[in-house]
Amino acid sequence: MAASADELVVLLQAVAELIRDYDAIEEGNDDVECHIVSLLLARLLRQDRHRVPLYVERVVPAYVDLEFKKMFRLSRNTAAALVEEFERSSFHPQGSRGRTQLSAEKTVLIGLTYLGTQTTMYAIADKFDVSEWSVHGAIRRVLDFLISISERETKWPDGNDIARSKRAFHALFQRQGVEAGLPDVIGPLTAATSASLDRVCNAERVFTHVFIGFPGRVHDARVLEESSLFRDGELKCEGGYLIGDSAYPLMPWLLPPYHKCGASWQPWMETFDAAHCRQRVVIEGAFGLLKTRFQRLMYVDVATIPQTVDIVMAACVLHNIASRSSDDVDDEQPVDHDADVSSKEPESGAVTSVLAKTVRDTVAQAL
Template sequence: MEIVEDDESEVRVLCESRKNVADIVLLAMEILEDDESDDEFDAELEAAFALAACKLLRADRNRVSGYFQNVTSRYFDFEFKKLFRLSRETCDLVCERFRRSSSYPKAVSGRRQISAEETILIALSYIGNRSSMNSVADRFDVTESSVVLCLRRVLDFLMDISDEVIAWPDDAELARSKTRFLSKSGGKGPRNTVGCIDGSHVEIAKPKDSTASYINRKKWPSIILQGICNDQNKFLDVFIGFPGSAHDARVLKESPFFAEATSKCGDDYILGDSAYPLLPWLSTPYRDNGSSFTSWKKKFDKYHSQQRVAIENTFGLVKQRFRRLYLIDAKSILQCCKIVMGACVLHNLCNAERDFMAELADNPHIDDVGNNDEDIGITSPACSESRRQMIAHHQC
């Protein structure tokens, strides 16, 4: 059963609190005007006066009464999508799944029950933008603790469905992906591409523990989002949370996908940049070593890049849609990882509904942050080089 707040009682309490603050202000002014008052006491009183004034202002600060009930429904569709980063239709689907999930309480005691729809919009306001918790709380006329609670519930829900939403495709979809990847390079180049892999750095607030390991080579703290996508910019696999100082290849080696790659890819392969080792299931470009960088190697790299750009575009799309990923100021690394995972799940849900952002250009996202000079002890088998040469000579 929903417990609805008593609006009249809430207004009465607010008025009483404002009256108390006003009384304190008047008393402070009278004492400060007294010639016999003590200087030290006056200083303390001025501080109290400032605090009281802040409380008085806080009560009126940008709060929008009835924002969810009366305002959000009046937005034009393009306004709704610009604010919450999802179309109404996609948002409705997410709300319905959330309402049926164990993450949404069917009843609460001692406080107003925030509906599933409002909970989702509160979370989207935070994940999709760079607004502070205060700003989100003010917009929805709720407390900051309510925003924290709503965000936690939605992130838990998105984590619960992540294995379903971000999953390796079946054989039929892999076959379609190979055809579409090949079309990206004009019918030339790698013919068995089923995905592309790369790492993207997500800036975070400087952590209290192991700070140095999170500082990337650009000298700012980050965690790494390793993503594998298909030709349609859908995530097939994500691995999140390695410190920003880590090498892309090391992140891959430590990820669950590394142990599963042979069975998942079979005779096919994913594409990665030169930060990764050349493996039977991972094709990388040739390195430009001067005179040995022949014309056929250049052609191979050109077609390889035309297909591989899919992962750079995918990172760009998810970061531009969910702007919180430009800087996550959460207090714990775990919370940062949950926010990134939540954004990736939402990205795939939008992708499935063909819910695209009109203002997001299909430009590659290249953060150029990777630390790619570490030897992680992965040896490229000779068969991998032979296969790459065969592709370069006969398919380019």
């Protein structure tokens, strides 16, 4: 149906705001101009839709805590704290600029719905009684906010935290009721192939390092070489080391398992590998929990690599916030501590230093 004069005024205000917000209009930028034209036509020709009225105002408060967590993947208390911090941030617009402004609560809940499910933008808009354009804007603001606090939430542990991690990892492997894990483990390292995600976690499955590289299947060692951890690992792991699967190179601060081969195989190597596997499986459990909680990661259907990076990082930030709050999900899959979590073979041509071999042998023989 045709737009009224009042609607045209509102439309022009919206276009002006679009130009201010995105600062993307340049002379000759045909893509942006076409996008604005499509928005104008959609607004002029739009039909009223029947959406769910007052979902956030009436339905959400009626949820019991279990229902709330199933819907938004966080407990009510954790979500409330997140809403409060988001509302204080610069990512929540102040003032309506002539339009009805989404509340901080509705904005955050839209973002959580997007990250926690595979629901379409259309369905999210219908559920929250807003336009699809508003859903896009809300998700973008939530992602930007979460990325802005990512350094705080995924920071490398300090001295006290490292000491706690070492004790916790050592206790994961026992023989005859006695703690017999690898000593001085700061955390396990592993990679995911779809977005070249490199990550380290502590014994509580909180990510302490997240690096998201390039798309496609890339060898784990190559992903590591591109991350800051490769440059700073020796300094960060002073007095300890990380453990990784067989795909990683052996370095003084990063110990993969032994390869069982020939006459050089010793019983203490097998003991080392058993403890190594038991402790390394923690990172697999953390990643499994991340994907279980935030199901958008199962299939990230976006147009660009930067969008994928933002979604993965935002999910990791939320995972850490929830983990630190002991906010577990009820549909979490149990971790098989005896599972074989070995990955690829080492990259061909990898050079191993004598010092790295000595460090691993010393640890293994002392078990």
